[in-house]
Amino acid sequence: MRCSRFGAAALAAFAALPAQHAAAADDTVQTIALTVFLLAGIAIIGVFVWVARTTAAPRDADIAAAYRLRRVLFLSAMALVVIVLGFTLPRSPYASNGATDRLVYATALQFAFVYSSEPVTSREDLGKVETITDLEVPAGSTVEFRVTSLDVNHNFAIYDEAGVLVAQVQAMPGYVNRLRVKIDEPGRYTVLCLEYCGLAHHVMSSAFIVTAPADTSRG
Amino acid sequence: MQRLDRNTLYWMGVTLVVFPILVLLGLLMRAVQAEAATGLQALFYPAMTLHGLGMAGLWFVASLAAANRVLMRYIEPSAAVNRVALLGTLVGVVLLIAATLIGGFAPGWYFLYPLPLHGTWPTWSTIAFLVALAVLGVAWLLWSLDLLRAIAKKYTLRHALAWHYIGGASEPVVPPAIVISTVSLIVCVACLVAAVLVLLGFLGDFVLGAPADALLMKNLTFFFGHVLVNLSLYLAVAVVYDVLPEYAGRPWKTNKIVAISWNCVLVIVLFAYAHHLYMDFVQPVSLHYIGQIASYSSAIPAAVVTIFGALLLVYHSRMRWNLTSLFMYLGLIGWAIGGVGAVIDSTIAVNFKLHNTLWVPAHFHTYMLLGLVPMVLGYFYHACQEAAPQQESAGLHRLLFWLFALGSAGFLLMFYFSGADSVPRRFALYPELIESGSSLALIGLISASVALLGFLIYLWETGRRWVKALAG
Ligand code: HEM
Ligand SMILES: [Cu+2]
Ligand SMILES: [Cu+2]
Numbered sequence: 172m173r174c175s176r177f178g179a180a181a182l183a184a185f186a187a188l189p190a191q192h193a194a195a196a197d198d199t200v201q202t203i204a205l206t207v208f209l210l211a212g213i214a215i216i217g218v219f220v221w222v223a224r225t226t227a228a229p230r231d232a233d234i235a236a237a238y239r240l241r242r243v244l245f246l247s248a249m250a251l252v253v254i255v256l257g258f259t260l261p262r263s264p265y266a267s268n269g270a271t272d273r274l275v276y277a278t279a280l281q282f283a284f285v286y287s288s289e290p291v292t293s294r295e296d297l298g299k300v301e302t303i304t305d306l307e308v309p310a311g312s313t314v315e316f317r318v319t320s321l322d323v324n325h326n327f328a329i330y331d332e333a334g335v336l337v338a339q340v341q342a343m344p345g346y347v348n349r350l351r352v353k354i355d356e357p358g359r360y361t362v363l364c365l366e367y368c369g370l371a372h373h374v375m376s377s378a379f380i381v382t383a384p385a386d387t388s389r390g
Numbered sequence: 391m392q393r394l395d396r397n398t399l400y401w402m403g404v405t406l407v408v409f410p411i412l413v414l415l416g417l418l419m420r421a422v423q424a425e426a427a428t429g430l431q432a433l434f435y436p437a438m439t440l441h442g443l444g445m446a447g448l449w450f451v452a453s454l455a456a457a458n459r460v461l462m463r464y465i466e467p468s469a470a471v472n473r474v475a476l477l478g479t480l481v482g483v484v485l486l487i488a489a490t491l492i493g494g495f496a497p498g499w500y501f502l503y504p505l506p507l508h509g510t511w512p513t514w515s516t517i518a519f520l521v522a523l524a525v526l527g528v529a530w531l532l533w534s535l536d537l538l539r540a541i542a543k544k545y546t547l548r549h550a551l552a553w554h555y556i557g558g559a560s561e562p563v564v565p566p567a568i569v570i571s572t573v574s575l576i577v578c579v580a581c582l583v584a585a586v587l588v589l590l591g592f593l594g595d596f597v598l599g600a601p602a603d604a605l606l607m608k609n610l611t612f613f614f615g616h617v618l619v620n621l622s623l624y625l626a627v628a629v630v631y632d633v634l635p636e637y638a639g640r641p642w643k644t645n646k647i648v649a650i651s652w653n654c655v656l657v658i659v660l661f662a663y664a665h666h667l668y669m670d671f672v673q674p675v676s677l678h679y680i681g682q683i684a685s686y687s688s689a690i691p692a693a694v695v696t697i698f699g700a701l702l703l704v705y706h707s708r709m710r711w712n713l714t715s716l717f718m719y720l721g722l723i724g725w726a727i728g729g730v731g732a733v734i735d736s737t738i739a740v741n742f743k744l745h746n747t748l749w750v751p752a753h754f755h756t757y758m759l760l761g762l763v764p765m766v767l768g769y770f771y772h773a774c775q776e777a778a779p780q781q782e783s784a785g786l787h788r789l790l791f792w793l794f795a796l797g798s799a800g801f802l803l804m805f806y807f808s809g810a811d812s813v814p815r816r817f818a819l820y821p822e823l824i825e826s827g828s829s830l831a832l833i834g835l836i837s838a839s840v841a842l843l844g845f846l847i848y849l850w851e852t853g854r855r856w857v858k859a860l861a862g
Contacts, residue, residue: 198743198810198811198812200739200740200742200743201743201744201809201810201811201812202810203740204734204735204740204743204744204749204810205806205807205810207730207734208730208731208734208806211727211730212727212730215723215726215727215730216723216727218701219701219719219722219723219726222701222704222705223704223709223711223719225704225705225706226704226705226706226707226708226709226711228706229706229707229708229709230706231706232640232702232705232706232707234702237702237705241647241694241695241698244693244694244698245690245694248689248690248693248694249690252686252687252689252690255686255737256682256683256686259682259737259738259739259740260679260682260738262738262739263675263678263679263738263739263742264671264738264739264742265671265675265678266671281508322504322508323502323504323505323508324502324505324604324608326669326746328746328814330812330823330824334811334812334823334824334825334826335812336743336747336812338742339669339742339743339745339746340669340671341669341670341671343604343605343608343670343672344504344604345603345604345605346604346605346670346672347672348669348670348671348672349671350671361821361823363814363821365745365746365747365814365815366502366746367435367497367498367502367505367816368505369496369505369508369509369510370435370496370509370510372435372816372817373814373816373817373818373819373820373821374821376821
């Protein structure tokens with residue numbers, strides 16, 4: 172179980188994540204999230220258990236001291252919020268307008284994904300636009316997926332071979348979401364739909380291949 | 391002995407009967423996901439829809455009923471309106487059960503537009519659902535407005551929102567339950583208005599064939615859903631503010647800080663919903679950032695004022711530990727821990743990896759199942775024991791407390807582990823790629839059954855008193 176691997180080193184790794192996420196095959200963010208959560212959870216339980224135990228020896232509380240402590244807690248909480256915001260907001264995955272090596276239109280519909288080099292805006296387009304059946308992209312290149320939907324809300328989530336969620340974006344009818352990814356690790360990537368879209372939601376999937384640098388010359 | 395009014399008794403009865411049935415649907419889902427009940431797979435999505443809508447609605451009315459009873463110490467809500475809300479709720483529930491279990495209506499609990507109109511379920515089930523939504527919306531709106539009316543009869547808005555405390559005065563005394571309820575009811579009206587707009591969007595498409603804007607509908611839907619769930623929690627917290635002091639033997643009063651914090655909540659809760667749309671990259675980026683900032687900010691008043699205040703109340707107090715105080719204390723722990731899970735997921739960079747994985751049900755089940763639910767159940771026991779006192783068995787209370795707490799914790803941990811393992815939420819069956827999903831589901835199933843056992847003992851304890859109170 173990958174989830175049982177946590178480490179403080181993970182925090183350092185997060186700092187090293189480039190702002191425009193390199194979608195490498197790792198679960199660093201997930202590991203940090205779980206580690207922080209478990210540590211905070213244990214701390215909260217610890218404090219509550221400790222306070223509950225003090226009721227075995229009733230006495231008057233020192234309200235002035237408590238309010239001083241609350242002040243310290245408030246200021247530290249504010250500081251923590253500001254620091255974490257400053258650190259995480261710039262790491263948001265929203266598309267920038269940098270250079271793109273490959274543009275792929277990904278259109279979702281109940282219950283499939285269709286890839287093409289031209290936009291698909293209606294069901295009629297499906298017959299006209301040439302679709303890509305075996306999508307391949309070279310490792311290390313920046314690919315921009317233009318994701319939309321022809322019916323209900325779907326989602327476009329890229330999983331690596333180890334089953335780790337690498338990147339995702341929603342697929343909404345009437346809108347085009349731009350998901351830019353740079354995948355360094357060659358292999359077969361599975362695309363799942365992470366927005367509930369009907370009874371076959373869990374079998375809606377697709378895949379693409381990230382080719383090793385050596386065979387990027389292949390046509 | 392303190393008499394319990396009929397309406398409150400009925401709301402309690404509904405909660406105590408409906409809750410275990412909805413839990414069974416939850417167990418069914420985990421069983422299907424664990425591949426232990428593959429024959430029932432077709433039931434998964436209707437069960438998910440009914441479980442989610444049922445639980446969100448049930449615990450909203452349960453906390454409102456609990457808060458209503460607490461407020462009756464200070465104000466006079468109308469019993470007739472309360473009864474209308476009860477009847478409306480029952481009609482809504484019957485329609486929902488028919489739509490989902492008979493009709494197979496299954497767009498998930500937040501019925502994201504336009505999915506309800508694009509399903510394999512029959513049209514009548516969609517209609518039944520939309521009617522249920524309208525009936526519930528009207529019934530709850532009436533109830534909320536009546537409570538606001540009753541508050542307004544005794545307090546001015548300035549006093550009910552404790553603005554005079556912020557100004558430095560401490561008279562007239564306004565109990566925290568009034569302040570928190572006023573805040574909650576105001577956002578409740580806002581949230582029900584959003585629900586009406588969503589309903590109109592659906593009707594425009596369904597009846598007139600004019601499609602609504604999917605992004606606008608999603609914003610409205612999550613504004614509604616997010617606010618509804620949060621205000622249910624605040625109402626439960628209002629009850630804790632009122633009742634826990636009786637057990638701690640100390641007062642817990644409104645003061646300047648409490649006033650400021652709940653007024654901040656009133657504003658912040660209206661913006662935090664935006665964290666549900668982080669993965670809609672077309673949404674203006676400023677709204678995403680507002681979502682993260684509001685989500686982070688909402689943790690400060692909760693943690694530094696309410697949770698800290700509760701701990702201070704209990705610290706070295708002459709606490710009387712019984713089922714009520716244990717459950718309320720547990721509820722505060724669950725609220726705090728679920729809040730941490732929520733704040734982590736409200737970080738955009740993290741949400742990119744956790745959005746719509748099982749981390750999402752993990753955190754909201756934490757502050758519901760281990761937060762709101764024990765707070766309200768603690769209150770229900772308190773009210774029944776007051777109305778029909780019986781000898782309390784400390785041993786039995788401890789036993790059921792631990793069964794419920796540990797069983798729920800195990801169930802929740804499996805959701806968190808799954809989320810961190812990239813297991814999607816709302817998958818009836820997991821693809822081979824995500825191997826850990828089904829084994830974690832099995833442990834979740836077993837743990838949740840233990841929690842249910844704890845609840846059944848609770849039901850025996852509270853139910854006996856409830857029956858006596860009803861007869862008496
Ligand atoms: C022991 C008790 C419970 C069990 C076993 C349980 C189980 C589940 C399961 C298995 C799911 C589906 C998860 C997924 O794959 O997406 C779910 C969803 C949900 N549950 Fe619970 N649950 C319990 C208690 C509660 C409570 C107390 C609430 C209170 C609000 C609640 C509200 C919801 C909601 C809103 C959903 C989402 C439904 C949807 O995605 O459409 N549950 N629950
Ligand atoms: Cu889909
Ligand atoms: Cu889907």
